[in-house]
Amino acid sequence: LPFSATLVGASQVLPGPHLDAESLLDLFAGEQVTVTAGVPTIWLGLLEALRAEPKRWSLPRMRTVVGGSAVPGSLIQGLATFGMSVIQGWGMTETSPLAALAQLKPAHEDLPPDQRIRYQTSQGLACPLVRLRIADDAGNTLPWDGERMGEVQVRGPWITGSYHGGEGQDKFTADGWLRTGDVAVVDPEGYVFLTDRTKDLIKSGGEWISSVALENALMDHPAVHEAAVIAIPHPRWGERPLAVIVFKSDRSASSDELRTFLAERFAKWMVPDQYMIEPAIPRTSTGKFNKLALRQQFSQLPSEFTGGV
Incomplete structure (x- = not known):
């Protein structure tokens, strides 16, 4: 800027x-x-x-x-x-810093507000001269079908091609694409919808749960100011989502109310079991949720929170 x-x-x-x-x-x-x-x-x-x-x-x-x-x-x-x-x-820093922008196509600008918001909340379209693809764990390029989820990989004139001293070679593919660590689906129109960071995805009972999708939905609740969702260990399911909530100054809601609100948008198994109310969510130096700090803070929850016996 x-x-x-x-x-x-x-x-x-x-x-x-x-x-x-x-x-x-x-x-x-x-x-x-x-x-x-x-x-x-x-x-x-x-x-x-x-x-x-x-x-x-x-x-x-x-x-x-x-x-x-x-x-x-x-x-x-x-x-x-x-x-x-x-x-x-x-x-990200390695994309100097912009790689995609949710500047809508004319056909989507004219949609009714309740339909247009889907594209406005996407990460948008790849910027001119930026090439973008998604790939599975084996490195196979996935189709832009709005369903298949994979790691976002980019390349372009201002996209980092290497790190100083030759470090971080695992951050690049053999054919020179930057592995961003973000997981997304891309629809047939080219709009990118981030699912999560690879390190923040929640795997529960063998199924992936997006913490970002849950956070966005929770922040649509009229009482919620901010919400961060993290994985906590579970003896049966491996991991379960835990929601950390900051309410607006004059509002509040019960855990059951929040569960009911989410149940209208997500399958029951995706909805967090526990909701921790906090005055603030810790942040990194760049203003993002510090999920590492949250995972450390809630790593030793009592068995009634983790489902243990």
Whole structure:
């Protein structure tokens, strides 16, 4: 973003250390910002502030690119009520940093909102000059059928081809594609739908469960501010999903209510058995959920939580 803004002569507004919702919204409105970018965590806080004081800020021209973790549909729809548009981007440091963008095709822009949101919550289409494929564990390229799930692999002019010192050779295929570690399906139109990171997938009873899909669904619940889903050991099923929930300041819900809410979208065996209520979810330095910290935090749960005897 800083490079493209400089290229076209756009003013750049930097927030400095003041990243709380009110300070950011004051800055956006005062400087008449039209384009910005950030992780979903920031925008969830901004949406909550906008809803608390809907007439305080006017941001009708703002567009935001959101990435770093999956964007829940409720966030996209919520910001749209304030005239703001959200485009999800996907990439990593090794893709410098963008590889796909949910800029919809014209045919999908014209869909009704309840159908369009499916494409808006995807990771989008591969950027120009970026080649993208998905592959199974044996390295076989999978079809773009919207059903087969595989690791996302990319290559292109600005995609990393090697690491300094020759390390990390296992991160590249024999024919030079970067193995991203993200798991996805790609539909026939070319839209990428991330399922999870390979290390965050949950294998329960021999079946894979997407933590990202569960997180996005939970964050659509009106009482939930944030949700992270991790795998915990289970003596019978190998692993089971556990949901870590942060409620909105004035809302709450019981575990049974959350289970019922998820049961409308997922098979029963995919729904988390346990829900841990926390004041906040630990984060990495880049603002993503720190699932390693969560797995360590909940690694020694009592038997009533893990299904043990």
